[in-house]
Protein backbone atom coordinates (compact mmCIF):
# COMPACT_ATOMS: atom_id res chain seq x y z
CA UNK A 719 0.00 0.00 0.00
CA UNK A 720 1.29 3.44 -0.93
CA UNK A 721 0.45 6.65 0.85
CA UNK A 722 -2.00 7.65 -1.92
CA UNK A 723 -3.41 4.24 -2.83
CA UNK A 724 -7.16 4.64 -3.55
CA UNK A 725 -6.74 8.41 -3.89
CA UNK A 726 -7.18 10.33 -7.13
CA UNK A 727 -4.60 13.03 -7.78
CA UNK A 728 -4.64 15.60 -10.59
CA UNK A 729 -1.25 17.03 -11.53
CA UNK A 730 -1.50 20.08 -13.78
CA UNK A 731 1.45 20.93 -16.01
CA UNK A 732 2.38 17.26 -15.72
CA UNK A 733 4.44 17.24 -18.93
CA UNK A 734 6.92 19.81 -17.61
CA UNK A 735 10.03 19.31 -15.53
CA UNK A 736 8.52 19.67 -12.06
CA UNK A 737 5.23 18.10 -13.21
CA UNK A 738 6.99 14.91 -14.28
CA UNK A 739 8.83 14.69 -10.95
CA UNK A 740 5.55 15.22 -9.08
CA UNK A 741 3.75 12.62 -11.19
CA UNK A 742 6.44 10.05 -10.53
CA UNK A 743 6.38 10.79 -6.78
CA UNK A 744 2.60 10.25 -6.54
CA UNK A 745 2.80 7.19 -8.80
CA UNK A 746 5.37 5.67 -6.45
CA UNK A 747 2.88 6.18 -3.63
CA UNK A 748 0.12 4.34 -5.49
CA UNK A 749 -2.10 7.25 -6.57
CA UNK A 750 -4.62 7.04 -9.41
CA UNK A 751 -3.38 9.86 -11.60
CA UNK A 752 -4.82 12.44 -13.98
CA UNK A 753 -2.03 14.12 -15.91
CA UNK A 754 -3.28 17.46 -17.28
CA UNK A 755 -1.36 19.60 -19.73
CA UNK A 756 -1.48 21.29 -23.12
CA UNK A 757 1.28 18.98 -24.27
CA UNK A 758 -0.52 15.89 -25.58
CA UNK A 759 2.59 13.91 -26.46
CA UNK A 760 4.31 14.78 -23.16
CA UNK A 761 1.52 13.52 -20.90
CA UNK A 762 0.80 10.56 -23.19
CA UNK A 763 4.35 9.23 -22.96
CA UNK A 764 4.53 9.89 -19.24
CA UNK A 765 1.24 8.06 -18.61
CA UNK A 766 2.47 4.96 -20.43
CA UNK A 767 5.77 4.99 -18.54
CA UNK A 768 4.16 5.44 -15.10
CA UNK A 769 1.53 2.74 -15.68
CA UNK A 770 4.29 0.38 -16.71
CA UNK A 771 6.75 1.25 -13.92
CA UNK A 772 4.33 1.56 -11.00
CA UNK A 773 1.27 -0.51 -12.02
CA UNK A 774 -1.14 2.34 -11.24
CA UNK A 775 -4.00 3.71 -13.37
CA UNK A 776 -3.11 6.90 -15.25
CA UNK A 777 -5.31 8.98 -17.54
CA UNK A 778 -4.59 12.25 -19.30
CA UNK A 779 -6.51 15.43 -19.93
CA UNK A 780 -5.22 17.61 -22.73
CA UNK A 781 -6.39 21.21 -22.90
CA UNK A 782 -5.79 24.79 -21.87
CA UNK A 783 -6.21 24.86 -18.09
CA UNK A 784 -6.46 28.64 -18.02
CA UNK A 785 -9.91 28.31 -19.62
CA UNK A 786 -13.05 27.14 -17.82
CA UNK A 787 -13.52 24.27 -20.30
CA UNK A 788 -9.95 22.99 -20.03
CA UNK A 789 -10.06 23.03 -16.23
CA UNK A 790 -13.53 21.42 -16.05
CA UNK A 791 -12.42 18.69 -18.43
CA UNK A 792 -9.51 17.71 -16.15
CA UNK A 793 -11.84 17.41 -13.15
CA UNK A 794 -14.45 15.51 -15.17
CA UNK A 795 -11.82 13.05 -16.36
CA UNK A 796 -10.92 12.45 -12.69
CA UNK A 797 -14.47 11.96 -11.44
CA UNK A 798 -15.72 9.95 -14.42
CA UNK A 799 -12.69 7.63 -14.36
CA UNK A 800 -12.03 7.27 -10.64
CA UNK A 801 -15.26 8.51 -9.04
CA UNK A 802 -13.40 10.85 -6.72
CA UNK A 803 -10.85 13.65 -6.46
CA UNK A 804 -8.63 13.85 -3.39
CA UNK A 805 -5.67 15.99 -4.43
CA UNK A 806 -5.19 18.78 -6.95
CA UNK A 807 -1.63 19.90 -7.54
CA UNK A 808 -1.77 23.27 -9.31
CA UNK A 809 1.64 23.13 -10.94
CA UNK A 810 0.96 24.38 -14.50
CA UNK A 811 2.75 27.63 -15.11
CA UNK A 812 6.18 28.80 -16.07
CA UNK A 813 7.72 32.19 -16.28
CA UNK A 814 8.34 34.55 -19.11
CA UNK A 815 11.21 36.13 -17.23
CA UNK A 816 12.38 39.44 -18.64
CA UNK A 817 12.69 43.11 -17.71
CA UNK A 818 9.25 44.60 -17.21
CA UNK A 819 9.38 47.05 -20.12
CA UNK A 820 10.51 44.32 -22.52
CA UNK A 821 7.27 42.41 -22.10
CA UNK A 822 4.84 42.45 -25.01
CA UNK A 823 1.06 42.14 -24.84
CA UNK A 824 1.52 38.48 -25.68
CA UNK A 825 4.09 37.71 -22.97
CA UNK A 826 2.12 39.66 -20.35
CA UNK A 827 -1.00 37.69 -21.16
CA UNK A 828 0.84 34.36 -21.31
CA UNK A 829 2.48 34.93 -17.92
CA UNK A 830 -0.80 35.67 -16.17
CA UNK A 831 -2.74 32.95 -18.05
CA UNK A 832 -0.26 30.16 -17.38
CA UNK A 833 0.41 30.95 -13.76
CA UNK A 834 -2.68 32.60 -12.29
CA UNK A 835 -5.66 31.75 -14.49
CA UNK A 836 -4.77 28.06 -14.73
CA UNK A 837 -4.52 27.78 -10.92
CA UNK A 838 -7.74 29.74 -10.43
CA UNK A 839 -9.74 27.86 -13.09
CA UNK A 840 -8.63 24.43 -11.85
CA UNK A 841 -9.41 25.41 -8.27
CA UNK A 842 -12.91 26.55 -9.20
CA UNK A 843 -13.52 23.33 -11.13
CA UNK A 844 -12.23 21.03 -8.35
CA UNK A 845 -13.68 22.77 -5.30
CA UNK A 846 -17.31 21.59 -5.60
CA UNK A 847 -16.17 17.95 -5.82
CA UNK A 848 -13.93 18.24 -2.77
CA UNK A 849 -16.51 20.18 -0.76
CA UNK A 850 -19.16 17.57 -1.52
CA UNK A 851 -16.77 14.86 -0.28
CA UNK A 852 -15.76 16.90 2.78
CA UNK A 853 -12.11 16.20 1.99
CA UNK A 854 -9.47 17.60 -0.31
CA UNK A 855 -5.91 18.80 -0.60
CA UNK A 856 -4.88 21.56 -2.96
CA UNK A 857 -1.19 22.28 -3.30
CA UNK A 858 -0.02 25.12 -5.52
CA UNK A 859 3.46 25.69 -6.92
CA UNK A 860 4.19 29.32 -6.20
CA UNK A 861 7.53 31.09 -6.27
CA UNK A 862 10.11 32.23 -3.77
CA UNK A 863 10.68 35.29 -5.98
CA UNK A 864 7.36 36.72 -4.75
CA UNK A 865 9.08 37.25 -1.41
CA UNK A 866 12.48 38.53 -2.54
CA UNK A 867 11.44 40.48 -5.65
CA UNK A 868 14.08 38.86 -7.84
CA UNK A 869 15.25 40.98 -10.79
CA UNK A 870 13.25 40.62 -14.03
CA UNK A 871 10.49 38.75 -12.18
CA UNK A 872 7.94 41.56 -11.64
CA UNK A 873 5.30 40.28 -14.06
CA UNK A 874 5.80 36.64 -13.10
CA UNK A 875 5.56 37.70 -9.45
CA UNK A 876 2.31 39.53 -10.16
CA UNK A 877 0.88 36.19 -11.29
CA UNK A 878 2.47 33.99 -8.62
CA UNK A 879 1.69 36.57 -5.93
CA UNK A 880 -1.93 36.22 -6.99
CA UNK A 881 -1.64 32.47 -6.42
CA UNK A 882 -0.18 32.97 -2.93
CA UNK A 883 -2.98 35.41 -2.08
CA UNK A 884 -5.65 33.10 -3.49
CA UNK A 885 -4.49 30.32 -1.19
CA UNK A 886 -4.68 32.56 1.87
CA UNK A 887 -8.22 33.58 1.06
CA UNK A 888 -9.43 30.07 0.25
CA UNK A 889 -8.02 28.67 3.49
CA UNK A 890 -10.07 31.16 5.47
CA UNK A 891 -13.23 30.77 3.44
CA UNK A 892 -13.27 26.97 3.47
CA UNK A 893 -11.51 26.33 6.80
CA UNK A 894 -14.40 24.27 8.19
CA UNK A 895 -14.93 22.12 5.11
CA UNK A 896 -12.10 19.56 5.19
CA UNK A 897 -10.25 21.01 2.21
CA UNK A 898 -6.79 22.57 2.68
CA UNK A 899 -4.88 24.95 0.43
CA UNK A 900 -1.12 25.45 0.60
CA UNK A 901 1.72 26.73 -1.56
CA UNK A 902 5.16 25.25 -2.13
CA UNK A 903 7.39 28.15 -3.17
CA UNK A 904 10.74 27.22 -4.73
CA UNK A 905 13.47 29.50 -6.05
CA UNK A 906 15.30 28.19 -9.14
CA UNK A 907 14.70 24.46 -9.53
CA UNK A 908 17.09 22.20 -11.43
CA UNK A 909 14.51 21.39 -14.13
CA UNK A 910 15.09 21.13 -17.90
CA UNK A 911 13.67 24.67 -18.13
CA UNK A 912 16.28 25.88 -15.63
CA UNK A 913 19.05 24.10 -17.57
CA UNK A 914 17.88 25.94 -20.70
CA UNK A 915 18.10 29.29 -18.92
CA UNK A 916 21.54 28.31 -17.64
CA UNK A 917 22.68 27.66 -21.23
CA UNK A 918 21.03 30.73 -22.75
CA UNK A 919 21.63 33.31 -19.99
CA UNK A 920 24.31 31.90 -17.68
CA UNK A 921 25.25 35.21 -16.05
CA UNK A 922 21.68 36.10 -15.12
CA UNK A 923 20.84 32.56 -14.00
CA UNK A 924 23.93 32.45 -11.80
CA UNK A 925 22.85 35.75 -10.24
CA UNK A 926 19.51 34.15 -9.35
CA UNK A 927 21.24 31.16 -7.78
CA UNK A 928 23.66 33.41 -5.90
CA UNK A 929 20.68 34.67 -3.83
CA UNK A 930 20.32 31.20 -2.35
CA UNK A 931 22.54 30.72 0.72
CA UNK A 932 23.01 27.04 -0.14
CA UNK A 933 24.50 28.13 -3.47
CA UNK A 934 22.47 25.81 -5.68
CA UNK A 935 18.99 25.44 -7.16
CA UNK A 936 16.41 23.16 -5.55
CA UNK A 937 16.37 19.58 -6.80
CA UNK A 938 13.15 18.34 -8.38
CA UNK A 939 12.87 15.67 -5.69
CA UNK A 940 13.07 18.31 -2.93
CA UNK A 941 10.09 20.18 -4.36
CA UNK A 942 8.16 16.93 -4.88
CA UNK A 943 8.77 15.81 -1.30
CA UNK A 944 7.22 19.02 0.08
CA UNK A 945 4.20 18.70 -2.21
CA UNK A 946 3.70 15.08 -1.20
CA UNK A 947 3.75 16.04 2.47
CA UNK A 948 1.17 18.84 2.10
CA UNK A 949 -1.03 16.61 -0.06
CA UNK A 950 -1.22 13.89 2.59
CA UNK A 951 -4.02 13.40 5.07
CA UNK A 952 -1.61 13.89 8.00
CA UNK A 953 -1.00 17.50 6.93
CA UNK A 954 -4.62 18.33 7.72
CA UNK A 955 -3.93 21.16 10.17
CA UNK A 956 -1.61 23.01 7.78
CA UNK A 957 -3.73 25.46 5.83
CA UNK A 958 -3.11 28.72 3.98
CA UNK A 959 0.68 28.41 4.23
CA UNK A 960 3.47 29.27 1.83
CA UNK A 961 6.24 26.74 2.38
CA UNK A 962 9.57 28.01 1.07
CA UNK A 963 11.64 25.13 -0.31
CA UNK A 964 14.39 27.59 -0.97
CA UNK A 965 17.71 26.81 0.70
CA UNK A 966 17.14 29.74 3.07
CA UNK A 967 16.90 32.43 0.36
CA UNK A 968 13.97 34.07 2.10
CA UNK A 969 13.01 33.57 5.69
CA UNK A 970 9.48 32.94 6.90
Ligand SMILES: NC(=O)c1ccc[n+]([C@@H]2O[C@H](COP(=O)([O-])OP(=O)(O)OC[C@H]3O[C@@H](n4cnc5c(N)ncnc54)[C@H](O)[C@@H]3O)[C@@H](O)[C@H]2O)c1
Nearest residue numbers: 731733734735736755756782783784810811812832906907
Ligand atom coordinates in the same frame (compact mmCIF):
# COMPACT_ATOMS: atom_id res chain seq x y z
N1 LIG B 1 11.69 25.68 -12.80
C1 LIG B 1 11.87 26.58 -11.85
O1 LIG B 1 13.01 27.02 -11.60
C2 LIG B 1 10.69 27.09 -11.07
C3 LIG B 1 10.90 27.91 -9.95
C4 LIG B 1 9.81 28.37 -9.20
C5 LIG B 1 8.53 28.01 -9.59
N2 LIG B 1 8.34 27.24 -10.69
C6 LIG B 1 6.96 26.88 -11.06
O2 LIG B 1 6.84 25.48 -11.05
C7 LIG B 1 5.85 25.08 -12.00
C8 LIG B 1 6.43 24.05 -12.97
O3 LIG B 1 7.56 24.62 -13.59
P1 LIG B 1 8.50 23.83 -14.61
O4 LIG B 1 9.87 24.32 -14.40
O5 LIG B 1 8.23 22.39 -14.54
O6 LIG B 1 7.97 24.45 -15.98
P2 LIG B 1 7.76 23.77 -17.40
O7 LIG B 1 7.65 24.90 -18.37
O8 LIG B 1 8.78 22.71 -17.64
O9 LIG B 1 6.35 23.05 -17.26
C9 LIG B 1 5.16 23.74 -17.17
C10 LIG B 1 4.08 22.87 -17.78
O10 LIG B 1 2.83 23.55 -17.62
C11 LIG B 1 2.11 23.41 -18.84
N3 LIG B 1 1.18 24.52 -18.96
C12 LIG B 1 1.46 25.85 -18.90
N4 LIG B 1 0.36 26.57 -19.10
C13 LIG B 1 -0.66 25.67 -19.28
C14 LIG B 1 -2.05 25.80 -19.54
N5 LIG B 1 -2.63 27.01 -19.66
N6 LIG B 1 -2.78 24.69 -19.70
C15 LIG B 1 -2.20 23.46 -19.61
N7 LIG B 1 -0.89 23.28 -19.35
C16 LIG B 1 -0.14 24.37 -19.20
C17 LIG B 1 3.16 23.43 -19.94
O11 LIG B 1 2.67 22.83 -21.13
C18 LIG B 1 4.29 22.65 -19.28
O12 LIG B 1 4.23 21.27 -19.60
C19 LIG B 1 5.39 26.36 -12.70
O13 LIG B 1 4.23 26.83 -12.08
C20 LIG B 1 6.55 27.31 -12.46
O14 LIG B 1 6.15 28.65 -12.54
C21 LIG B 1 9.38 26.77 -11.43
